[in-house]
Amino acid sequence: MAPRFIEAIENRVVPASAFALGVARVAVHATFLISVLIASFSALGRLPITILRPTGAMRLLPWGFYEQLLTPTGMMILKLAMVVSLVAGMLGFFTPISIKSSFVLVVFYQGLLRSFGHFNHDEMLGIYCLAVLAFTPCGDEFSLDKRLRRNRKDRPAFAYAYPILLMQLLMAWVYFSSALVKLRVAGLTYLSQNNLPALAIYHSLDNLHDTSFRVAFWLPQIKSYLPIFVALVLLWEFFFPLAVFFPRLRWLILGGGVAFHLSTLFIMNIFFPHQLALYLLFVNWDRFSKPRPDAALNRASAVLT
Amino acid sequence: MTRLYLKYAVLTVAIFVPLIWAFVNIQNVYPVATWNVMMAGGLLERGRSYWILRGETVSGETIDIRPMSLTNAMYARTWTMVNATVDNQSFKLPNPYPANAELMKQAGGLEHLPPGARVPDLLRAWGDLYNERLPASSPQRLKAIRLDMYRWEGGDFANYDKFIESWRQDL
Numbered sequence: 001m002a003p004r005f006i007e008a009i010e011n012r013v014v015p016a017s018a019f020a021l022g023v024a025r026v027a028v029h030a031t032f033l034i035s036v037l038i039a040s041f042s043a044l045g046r047l048p049i050t051i052l053r054p055t056g057a058m059r060l061l062p063w064g065f066y067e068q069l070l071t072p073t074g075m076m077i078l079k080l081a082m083v084v085s086l087v088a089g090m091l092g093f094f095t096p097i098s099i100k101s102s103f104v105l106v107v108f109y110q111g112l113l114r115s116f117g118h119f120n121h122d123e124m125l126g127i128y129c130l131a132v133l134a135f136t137p138c139g140d141e142f143s144l145d146k147r148l149r150r151n152r153k154d155r156p157a158f159a160y161a162y163p164i165l166l167m168q169l170l171m172a173w174v175y176f177s178s179a180l181v182k183l184r185v186a187g188l189t190y191l192s193q194n195n196l197p198a199l200a201i202y203h204s205l206d207n208l209h210d211t212s213f214r215v216a217f218w219l220p221q222i223k224s225y226l227p228i229f230v231a232l233v234l235l236w237e238f239f240f241p242l243a244v245f246f247p248r249l250r251w252l253i254l255g256g257g258v259a260f261h262l263s264t265l266f267i268m269n270i271f272f273p274h275q276l277a278l279y280l281l282f283v284n285w286d287r288f289s290k291p292r293p294d295a296a297l298n299r300a301s302a303v304l305t
Numbered sequence: 306m307t308r309l310y311l312k313y314a315v316l317t318v319a320i321f322v323p324l325i326w327a328f329v330n331i332q333n334v335y336p337v338a339t340w341n342v343m344m345a346g347g348l349l350e351r352g353r354s355y356w357i358l359r360g361e362t363v364s365g366e367t368i369d370i371r372p373m374s375l376t377n378a379m380y381a382r383t384w385t386m387v388n389a390t391v392d393n394q395s396f397k398l399p400n401p402y403p404a405n406a407e408l409m410k411q412a413g414g415l416e417h418l419p420p421g422a423r424v425p426d427l428l429r430a431w432g433d434l435y436n437e438r439l440p441a442s443s444p445q446r447l448k449a450i451r452l453d454m455y456r457w458e459g460g461d462f463a464n465y466d467k468f469i470e471s472w473r474q475d476l
Contacts, residue, residue, distance in 0.1 A: 040377035041307050043434055047376060048426035050405055051390045051397060058357035063402055111335050117382020118389070119333040121342055128320060135316050140462060156306060162313050170320070184332070185344045191387040198347030198464060205457060205465055206355040207371050208384035237352025 001139040014168070014244055015286040016161035017210040020141025021091060023162055025099065026131045027280040034105050035123075036082050043051065045075030048115060055119060069112075081105060087131075092143020101140065103130040122272045125174050129167045129278060165244070167281050172241035174275070175257075178267035179237035190234070191227040200267045209269035216267055233260060243282065254279050352459040356387050356452050360435060364444035375434045385450065391421040419471055420421065424452060428474035436476060449475050 027117045040170050049111035054061065060191050068074055082105045090214065106296055107130075182190050189195075200216035201207055219226065236256045243253040265271040326383055327339035358370045370382045379386060389395070396405050405423070412418045434449035440445050451473040457465045 032333045040376065041378065044378045044432055045375045046430045048423065049394050049422070050402055050423045050426050052402065053389060053395050056333070056337070058335060059398075059400070059473070063400075100323070107336050113382055114335055115380060116386045117379055118385035119335060119338070119379050120385075122341055122381060124336075124338045126341075127336060131320060132316065135312065156309070157437075158306075159309055166313075166317060166320075173321075173324065174340050177324075178342060178344075181328065181339065181341050182346075185341075186346045190346045194349040195346040197351045198351075199343060200345060200347075201465070202353050202355070205353075206384055207357050207369050208355075208373075208387055210373060210380050212371070238469055247412070263441060264342075293443065299328060 001034055002235040007052045009239075013247055014161045014229075015284045016159050016164045017286050017289060018137070018141035018155070019289040020285040021136065021138045021160040021163055022140065022146075023283075023285040024167065024281055025092065025133050025138040025260035026090050026142065027093075028126055028278065029099075029102060030085050031124075031126055031274055031277040032102070032130075033090055035084040036079060036086060038111070039079075041075035041079040042072040044113075045072040052115050055111065055114045058108075058115050060305075068279060072260040078105075078109065079181075082109060092139040092145050095139025095143055095145050099130070100134045103134040114288075117154075123274045124273045125171055125278055128170050129281070130238055132166050132170070138163070161276050164281065168244045169241075171245050171275075171278060172279065175240035179234050180187065182234065191230055193223040193227055195224045196230055196267075197223050200279075203270060211265060211269045212270050213269055219267070236260065247284075250282055254282055314439075348459075349462075350459050352456060354454060354456045356454050358431065359451050359453060360432070360447040361449040361451070362444060363446050363448050370431070370435060370450070371409070375431050387427070388475065390424055390427055391452075391454070393418055393422055395423060405414060420470075421452075424472040428452060428472060429476070432474060432476040438473050447476050449473055 029166075047070065049063075049066055052066060054066070069078065077237070082102075084096055085101040085105055088094055088101040107127055110127060114120070137153070137155060140153075140155070140160075197216065197219035200219055204212070204214060204216040217291050236253070238256075240253055243250045258276065261272050323337040324339070327333060327337045331339055331341055331344070333339055343464070358372055360368050360370045362368060372387075373380060373418050376383070393415070395401065395410055396418060400407070403435075408422065409418060412422075421428055427452045432447050435450070436446050451471050453471045454469040456467045458467060
């Protein structure tokens with residue numbers, strides 16, 4: 001039943017080629033690679049271990065391990081390992097190994113960051129995408145492995161389409177469950193006119209956030225209109241799963257997502273760059289891989305006439 | 306083909322079952338997440354504390370310092386790192402770091418620790434990182450760094466900056 005369902009949507013809503021899955025591999029690895037490259041690991045290694053609060057699975061590691069790691073040298077070794085693994089995963093080099101090592105290293109590094117701060121969610125979707133990629137043949141195309149080895153195992157389109165569908169469903173879950181949790185916890189009081197200004201101002205008072213925009217202090221002046229804006233955001237989150245199954249709605253919903261995440265940056269000084277980058281998973285990359293002579297011909301004739 | 310279906314079925318279950326558990330319980334247990342970002346909304350009546358990091362330069366100026374520029378890897382988590390440090394949360398672990406356990410023992414228990422018992426450690430790390438970027442003769446180097454705590458009592462969109470206390474660390 002399930003495979004028939006997948007076959008029905010292959011190439012209609014989810015690209016079904018090894019190339020498309022390869023591009024997804026590049027997008028996810030490149031997102032984490034960029035964030036690792038711009039992060040100062042040596043500075044992170046200077047933070048005192050006395051304020052570390054290992055969270056979740058990070059509590060399985062002994063304090064002696066963190067003592068060795070939380071030094072500029074220890075953190076630079078971690079950074080080097082991550083860069084090597086993520087570059088190999090991005091390029092599709094020794095893919096079966098590099099995608100798994102990238103997954104493990106990113107889970108560890110993100111857990112370390114959350115052990116100093118809080119369980120924020122920006123990178124979590126990317127972590128789950130790495131988990132999906134780690135168990136899929138995402139190096140069959142668009143990879144150095146493909147160039148170096150001529151023989152590739154023939155696989156059905158399902159092998160490539162389903163992981164992409166799974167990653168899109170994960171993103172849909174992120175937004176859908178977020179809307180449901182808000183309604184479960186706060187109910188309709190979430191739509192009170194003081195909700196957004198109070199939250200936004202709180203996140204604009206200190207100098208510890210990503211940015212220091214002051215738009216929030218203007219919100220109380222228009223607070224009677226804000227419940228409409230908040231309700232629209234909740235509806236957008238609730239209906240995000242439609243972006244997976246209805247390609248015509250996809251760009252409208254994703255466009256709404258870009259606008260939403262940019263608005264949180266300016267209004268609340270909170271940004272989700274990793275999650276935004278993963279919108280690339282919704283692009284039908286097969287359109288870019290297959291030559292379309294008819295389309296080229298049409299364009300040429302349009303130019304000529 | 307059947308093996309492939311089975312493999313992907315296991316992968317799907319392995320990912321979604323923990324996510325649904327976290328959603329039902331509204332609980333984050335790393336790396337299992339529930340997307341409870343800002344789920345409670347902002348109650349205007351609730352008071353809130355916040356912090357501003359400042360430095361005192363050799364030339365006598367007081368300047369605002371954005372920690373993002375010192376430990377950028379922490380980015381969106383910096384404010385909660387400070388929040389947790391002021392609240393002594395690293396002492397509340399089931400198995401605290403040995404030096405923290407020792408400090409707690411000397412103080413006579415968690416309840417006898419002053420707020421922000423480890424804030425000086427954090428301030429020294431940030432202060433040293435800041436100074437290392439400047440030449441030894443620079444008047445912009447810090448002689449001290451401090452964390453100023455303020456409170457917005459709530460109830461109204463005004464009076465955001467009631468000063469509460471400050472932690473200061475000489476460098």
